[in-house]
Amino acid sequence: MTVTSLSHALSAYGAALRRAQAGPPTGAEAPSSFAGLLRAETEATRASLQASEAKAVEALTGKASLQEVVEAVTEAELSLQKMTAVRDRVISAYQEIMRMPI
Amino acid sequence: MDLTSAMTIAAAGMKVQSARLRVTAENLANAESTALAPGGEPFRRKTISFTERRDRASGLELVDVARYGLDRGEFELRYQPGHPAADADGYVKFPNVNPLIELTDMREAQRSYEANLNALQLARQMIGRTLDLLR
Numbered sequence: 290m291t292v293t294s295l296s297h298a299l300s301a302y303g304a305a306l307r308r309a310q311a312g313p314p315t316g317a318e319a320p321s322s323f324a325g326l327l328r329a330e331t332e333a334t335r336a337s338l339q340a341s342e343a344k345a346v347e348a349l350t351g352k353a354s355l356q357e358v359v360e361a362v363t364e365a366e367l368s369l370q371k372m373t374a375v376r377d378r379v380i381s382a383y384q385e386i387m388r389m390p391i
Numbered sequence: 392m393d394l395t396s397a398m399t400i401a402a403a404g405m406k407v408q409s410a411r412l413r414v415t416a417e418n419l420a421n422a423e424s425t426a427l428a429p430g431g432e433p434f435r436r437k438t439i440s441f442t443e444r445r446d447r448a449s450g451l452e453l454v455d456v457a458r459y460g461l462d463r464g465e466f467e468l469r470y471q472p473g474h475p476a477a478d479a480d481g482y483v484k485f486p487n488v489n490p491l492i493e494l495t496d497m498r499e500a501q502r503s504y505e506a507n508l509n510a511l512q513l514a515r516q517m518i519g520r521t522l523d524l525l526r
Contacts, residue, residue, distance in 0.1 A: 356409070359511075360402040364395055367518050374525040 327375070334365075334372045341365035396451050397514040403453040404507035407441050410456050411500040414439045415493050422488040426476040433476075434486040436462035462487055 344361040347353035414437050424434035442457035464487040472481030 354406055354409070356402040356405045360398055363398060363511075363515055367395075367515065367522070370519070370522050374522050378525050 327379075330372060330375065334368045337361075337365040337368045394514045394518050396449065398511050399446075399449065400451055400453055401507045401511035401514065403455070405504055405511070407454050407456055408500045408504040408507065411439050412497060412504075414459065415497045415500060418488050419490065419493045419497075422486055422490060422493075424486060425474070425483055429476055429478050431476060433466060433484045434488070436464065436486060436488045438462055 341358075341361040341364065344353050344358045348355065348358045418436050421434040426433050438460040440457040440460065441454055444453050444455040445451070446453050466484040466487050468482045469485050470481055471477055471483045474483045477483050
């Protein structure tokens with residue numbers, strides 16, 4: 290009795306794990322794991338920061354307008370904020386798990 | 392994302408309004424620019440018109456300067472016999488720039504610029520407030 294319920298529980302855990310590893314089924318190129326999602330987001334933030342810096346340099350040499358610089362810098366700032374907010378959230382979730390009494 | 396698109400569009404609006412202010416400043420600065428010799432043409436008032444432009448990369452409907460034109464209006468004749476550009480009767484052609492119209496145009500450019508600025512600020516604020524939910 291106890292042995293069968295334990296094996297049931299184990300197989301249920303296994304199924305949950307497989308589901309979690311499979312990730313969300315939507316989209317073919319959607320990142321399959323949370324780490325992948327985070328990596329993609331970091332990459333996008335880095336690109337927008339670089340773009341804003343390039344715009345600032347263009348503005349200093351007189352090639353870009355002030356409005357373009359403001360737009361690029363604001364976009365980079367917001368995506369950095371998004372990035373740090375998600376990171377803080379992930380770390381606090383991790384700490385929450387580590388504090389969990391087993 | 393819609394809010395960042397709104398920021399891009401508002402920035403384009405600010406850009407064309409600054410172009411409009413530039414044209415107005417040109418007109419105002421040259422309001423007294425006459426020809427150098429008799430028979431010559433003085434400064435002709437410049438105009439600016441806008442059009443919508445679809446940005447191919449992002450698919451957004453932005454605004455852009457359609458064309459810079461010239462005002463076909465009549466020149467103002469002033470009696471100034473001592474002027475180097477005066478004709479045989481002593482009249483000088485002055486530019487067809489009306490400072491009152493230019494000032495109104497300038498005020499309109501300012502208001503439109505501020506409207507776009509507010510849209511940009513609001514979009515940014517909305518993104519920031521939404522992100523604050525995560526904190």
